[in-house]
Amino acid sequence: ALVMNLVAGNLAPTGQAANQALDVVYPGLRGRLADNAALVFFLGEESSWAWWVRGGQATMRPLPRRDALNEMIRPVLVDLGHPERPVDEARLNELARTLFGDLVSQWPTGTSLTLVPDGVLRLVPWVALPVPGQEQLVLDWGPLREMAPGLVLAPRSSPAEPRNLSLMAIGCNRPSDAGRADLPELRQAEAEARQVHASWGGTEARLATGATANWATLLSSGMESYDVIHLATHAEVHQGAARRSTIRLAAQS
Numbered sequence: 670a671l672v673m674n675l676v677a678g679n680l681a682p683t684g685q686a687a688n689q690a691l692d693v694v695y696p697g698l699r700g701r702l703a704d705n706a707a708l709v710f711f712l713g714e715e716s717s718w719a720w721w722v723r724g725g726q727a728t729m730r731p732l733p734r735r736d737a738l739n740e741m742i743r744p745v746l747v748d749l750g751h752p753e754r755p756v757d758e759a760r761l762n763e764l765a766r767t768l769f770g771d772l773v774s775q776w777p778t779g780t781s782l783t784l785v786p787d788g789v790l791r792l793v794p795w796v797a798l799p800v801p802g803q804e805q806l807v808l809d810w811g812p813l814r815e816m817a818p819g820l821v822l823a824p825r826s827s828p829a830e831p832r833n834l835s836l837m838a839i840g841c842n843r844p845s846d847a848g849r850a851d852l853p854e855l856r857q858a859e860a861e862a863r864q865v866h867a868s869w870g871g872t873e874a875r876l877a878t879g880a881t882a883n884w885a886t887l888l889s890s891g892m893e894s895y896d897v898i899h900l901a902t903h904a905e906v907h908q909g910a911a912r913r914s915t916i917r918l919a920a921q922s
Contacts, residue, residue, distance in 0.1 A: 687727040691720050698785070699725055706776040707783040708769070710790050712738060719768065721775040730770055739789050741767065749794055765798040772801055772810075779857075781812040781864060791817070805856075812861035812901075834896035835873040838866040841882040841902040844917035852917070858901035865899050883919040 691699055694711045699722060707722040710732070717732035732738065745764055748756045768790070776782050784795060795815065796808035807813060840862025842855045859878040866876040875895070877887060882902070892898065903917035 684726070687720060687729040690718070690729060691722070691727045694718075695785075699727065702783055705781045705783065707785065708775075709785040710768075710787045712788040712790065719770065721770070723775065728775075732767065735788060738767075742789055742793060746792060746794075749797055762799055762801070764793075766801045768793070768798070769801055773803065776811065779811050779860070781814060781861075784813055784815045785817070786815065808858075809856040811857055812864050814865075834871045835894070836866065836869045836871055836897045836899065837875045837877065837887075837892060837895040838862040838869070838899045839882050839887065839902065839918070840876075840878045841917070841919050842879070843919065844903045845920040852903055855901075855903065861901040862899065865901075871896070880919050883921045885921045887918070 688699065691709065695709065698709065702722055702725070704724055707720075709720040709722060709727075711718045712732070712735040714735055717734055717738060718729050719732050720727045720729045733741065741760075741764055744757065745761055748754055748761075786793065795813055796806065798807050799805070800807055800810050803810075840859035842857075842859050844852070844855075862876060862878055866874050873895075875890070900916060905915045905917070
C-alpha cells in the first residue's frame, strides 16, 4: 500500500518517486547496488513491482499480483524441469516480457546484471529466458548475478562475506557435445567466470576457462577445497532423477 500511495497518478514512475518507493520496500538497497544495471522485484498480495536501477537511480513498473505470477511461472518451471518435454515457447516469451519489460534499453549487452528476485521468482531459471524482442537467451546477453535482498544488505563484518571465502570460477563456452541442436555453444559463460573471478575479494580465487575447464584438471587441482564454486556452462537437469543430471564441461584433451 505504501508503494501504491507513493506512485499514485503516475503510470510509469521514474526519478524521486521510484527511488522513494524502492527505499521503502528495501531500505538501503539502492546504495549497495553496483553501477551496472540491476533489476529488483517485490511481489505482493495486492500489487507487485519491478525496478530497473542504474547508477543509483530507479524506474519502476507494475507487475501482476503475486498469485497471478505464481500461475504464470508454475507451468514454465514444469516444462524446464523435464528436458525431454517440449517447452511452450509462447508461455516462456510471455513470462520474459512480463518480468523484464524493456530489457534491451536498460541492460547493455555484454555488461553484467544484478538480479534481486522475490518470492517465487527465486525459482525462475533466469538465464533460460529469452531476451524480449531478440533471438537469444539471457545467458548469451551478459553475465547475471542473482542475490537476495538480505545478502545485498549484509553487514560487511558478516562471516559469509566473500573476503572470508575462497573461490573457483569455471566458465566454458564450448562444453563437450556442444554443437548439438539442444546444446549450442555459449557466448558469455567464460566472460561471466572472468568477471566473477576479477571482482572476488576473498582469501583465494582461481579461474578455469576454455580447455582448462575439464573435469580431470579441476578434480586434480583440489576443487573440493574451495568454499565457493561458480559454474558458467551447460547443465542437464532431470526432475525426479538427480543421478541423471549432468554438468557439461570442456572435453578432456
